[in-house]
Amino acid sequence: MFEIPDDRKYLESHEWTTTDGDTVRVGISDFAQDELGDVVFVELPAEGDEVAAGDEFGVVESIKAVSDLYAPISGTVAAVNEDLFDAPELVNDDPYGDGWMLELEPSDTDEFDDLLSPEEYREQTE
Amino acid sequence: MGLRKPPLYDAHADAGARFTEFGGWDMPVEYDSIKAEHAAVRESVGIFDVSHMSEIEVSGPDATALMQRLTTNDVTALDPGDSQYSAIVDDEGVIIDDTVVYRLPDRDGRVYLFIPNAGHDEEMYDRWTSFRDDWDLDATVEDVTEEWAMFAVQGPDALDTVTDAAPDANLGGLSKFQATFADVAGVECWVARTGYTGEDGFEVLCPWDDAETVWSSLDATPCGLGCRDTLRMEMGYLLSGQDFDPEDEPRTPYEAGIGFVVKLDTEFVGRDALEQQREDGVDETFVGFTLLDRGIPRHGYDIATEDGDVVGVVTSGTMSPTLSEPIGLGYVPTEYAESGTIVQVLVRGREKRAKIVTPPFIDR
Numbered sequence: 001m002f003e004i005p006d007d008r009k010y011l012e013s014h015e016w017t018t019t020d021g022d023t024v025r026v027g028i029s030d031f032a033q034d035e036l037g038d039v040v041f042v043e044l045p046a047e048g049d050e051v052a053a054g055d056e057f058g059v060v061e062s063i064k065a066v067s068d069l070y071a072p073i074s075g076t077v078a079a080v081n082e083d084l085f086d087a088p089e090l091v092n093d094d095p096y097g098d099g100w101m102l103e104l105e106p107s108d109t110d111e112f113d114d115l116l117s118p119e120e121y122r123e124q125t126e
Numbered sequence: 127m128g129l130r131k132p133p134l135y136d137a138h139a140d141a142g143a144r145f146t147e148f149g150g151w152d153m154p155v156e157y158d159s160i161k162a163e164h165a166a167v168r169e170s171v172g173i174f175d176v177s178h179m180s181e182i183e184v185s186g187p188d189a190t191a192l193m194q195r196l197t198t199n200d201v202t203a204l205d206p207g208d209s210q211y212s213a214i215v216d217d218e219g220v221i222i223d224d225t226v227v228y229r230l231p232d233r234d235g236r237v238y239l240f241i242p243n244a245g246h247d248e249e250m251y252d253r254w255t256s257f258r259d260d261w262d263l264d265a266t267v268e269d270v271t272e273e274w275a276m277f278a279v280q281g282p283d284a285l286d287t288v289t290d291a292a293p294d295a296n297l298g299g300l301s302k303f304q305a306t307f308a309d310v311a312g313v314e315c316w317v318a319r320t321g322y323t324g325e326d327g328f329e330v331l332c333p334w335d336d337a338e339t340v341w342s343s344l345d346a347t348p349c350g351l352g353c354r355d356t357l358r359m360e361m362g363y364l365l366s367g368q369d370f371d372p373e374d375e376p377r378t379p380y381e382a383g384i385g386f387v388v389k390l391d392t393e394f395v396g397r398d399a400l401e402q403q404r405e406d407g408v409d410e411t412f413v414g415f416t417l418l419d420r421g422i423p424r425h426g427y428d429i430a431t432e433d434g435d436v437v438g439v440v441t442s443g444t445m446s447p448t449l450s451e452p453i454g455l456g457y458v459p460t461e462y463a464e465s466g467t468i469v470q471v472l473v474r475g476r477e478k479r480a481k482i483v484t485p486p487f488i489d490r
Contacts, residue, residue: 037352041452043420060420
């Protein structure tokens with residue numbers, strides 16, 4: 001079984017989000033990293049870029065596949081995980097921790113309501 | 127029509143393999159990690175189920191003549207127990223398939239077994255029988271794809287691994303491209319010192335029904351076909367259906383960098399076209415490249431000049447597990463083919479600098 005922590009929300013496209021109230025952290029799920037296989041490349045936006053909910057914000061590539069990354073909510077990029085540029089395998093090793101990808105300053109927190117709960121995401125991956 | 131399955135399909139599934147389609151077959155693409163499986167082959171030994179590869183046997187008084195006229199290499203150079211890499215081309219010299227041709231020993235000396243790529247068995251059987259009939263040759267052609275399972279044992283420890291399972295055979299005495307019948311775990315197998323990962327390796331063909339016995343006797347890391355592709359790319363070897371394809375990527379052996387398998391002093395279908403191209407030279411050439419900027423080249427991406435003019439196409443690309451560098455293969459106009467030339471690869475539309483490199487990418 002894949003790990004689906006209860007402390008975050010999810011997208012159908014397998015991204016997760018957590019928030020400390022000010023910023024939103026984004027990554028991809030354990031299920032997604034397993035489906036991709038060995039992650040070898042991550043392309044992320046620059047700090048200060050604006051993203052809109054549902055838009056592609058980057059790309060994660062494994063040896064065998066290329067996958068777009070989708071923004072869970074609209075906002076401004078506050079930070080990117082630059083460790084992934086040298087160690088993209090962190091996405092496989094620790095998808096909910098050191099393998100995080102992006103931090104956003106949200107422009108519309110109501111968009112959180114559109115995201116999947118852990119239960120809903122669990123049903124999707126079963 | 128459903129996908130064809132290798133004899134060990136269930137065993138692979140039990141071992142945790144993921145499957146994907148290769149040439150109409152549902153084959154293991156990885157067990158745990160392509161990177162780990164790739165490293166096993168480079169550093170120790172891995173075993174691949176390649177039972178999806180086609181097998182056509184050709185025998186009879188005119189078997190040599192038929193093979194000679196339908197493959198570009200010189201079949202008469204083969205002694206019993208020898209094999210050669212070869213190409214099968216159409217009238218225009220375009221590669222339909224690449225193959226290894228074995229001349230089997232211990233039979234009547236005129237028995238050949240050749241290995242078309244996965245899913246090409248029916249097409250090749252039809253091609254061989256129809257030309258045989260047109261030329262009125264006395265040869266028997268059999269599609270034995272589903273009679274033989276085939277495993278590739280590849281890596282620096284391959285000899286030890288196969289010898290452990292076949293202690294009575296002098297496999298160390300085989301040079302590259304030689305083969306013999308050998309008793310592997312009590313099963314008579316055709317064991318060939320061939321394989322295309324850049325490592326020492328053996329291909330073991332055994333009767334379909336004995337696949338489990340033979341597979342389990344070969345103690346090596348199970349590897350899916352995902353890492354076979356990355357291993358081959360590191361060597362600059364052609365991937366059928368990707369680096370050449372008679373429909374989507376029609377290429378001659380000279381364009382594809384395998385001109386060494388064309389023997390113009392033999393008579394074969396497509397010879398005249400290839401002789402003409404050899405005289406005229408090729409406009410486009412198969413090259414390797416490494417990406418200097420961040421990104422990964424993939425099949426179908428454009429190759430452009432430094433000025434941004436699109437001149438070529440990527441046919442294969444990956445992050446090299448051995449080098450941890452993005453590498454690719456593709457076709458460019460010959461004037462851009464020199465090693466060290468700087469070009470650009472359009473990675474999802476964005477220009478990334480790349481340097482032409484003559485494969486192999488690794489020191490082998």
